[in-house]
Amino acid sequence: MEVLFVALIGLFFTAAVYLMLSKFTIRILLGIVLLGNGVNLLLFTAGRITREVPPIIPADTSTLAAGAANPLPQALILTAIVISFSFFAFLLVLTWRAFEELGTDSTDEMRLAEPLDEPLPPMGY
Template sequence: MEALFSILIGVFFASAVYLMLSKYSVRILLGIAVLGNAVNLLLFTAGRLTREVPPIIPVGVDVLPDTTANPLPQALILTAIVISFSFFAFLLVLTYRGYQELGTDNTDEMRLAEPKDEPLPPLGY
């Protein structure tokens, strides 16, 4: 089962890098979302895929540490989900605002669409 997940993680990372190297900002956003899912799956796979008892053990029960689930990968995945969602939401708003101002999501055209006739703001010092 770990081999299947390892191949899937490799495909996720490869497709994320391919999408992030695009010149269209929407594809870059999708690449970042796929990269976040690849990292979550990597953490999930690193935390072992076997079914084990929960990490909460009642008092008086002798359980070996190797037979309980490791809560650390679960906590890391939950943290990574929150961080990747907030990062994706910020980049989505940034991309939408750039599209509103410049009228394109092509990063090459965004460089050409910069206003050149507006004066620069005065320096504050």
């Protein structure tokens, strides 16, 4: 099962890098989402995936099973999901605002475009 997850992690990272190297902001956002999911799956896989040993700690800790899954990576993943979703929501709003102002989602055209309504303010300090 872990070999399947490792292959899926590699696929996520490969697709994420490919999408983030694009010049369109929507593809960049999808690449960031895939990268976040790949990292979460990597943490989950590193925390050991076992079903043989239940996560119950016996009264005598000297006989603690060595094959039990580690709950810390699972708690870190829950936190990372919330953070990555809020980061994605912020970037999506930022991308939408840039699209409304500039009329394009291509980063090459964004460098050349100016806002449609009003000129840039003067750069006085």
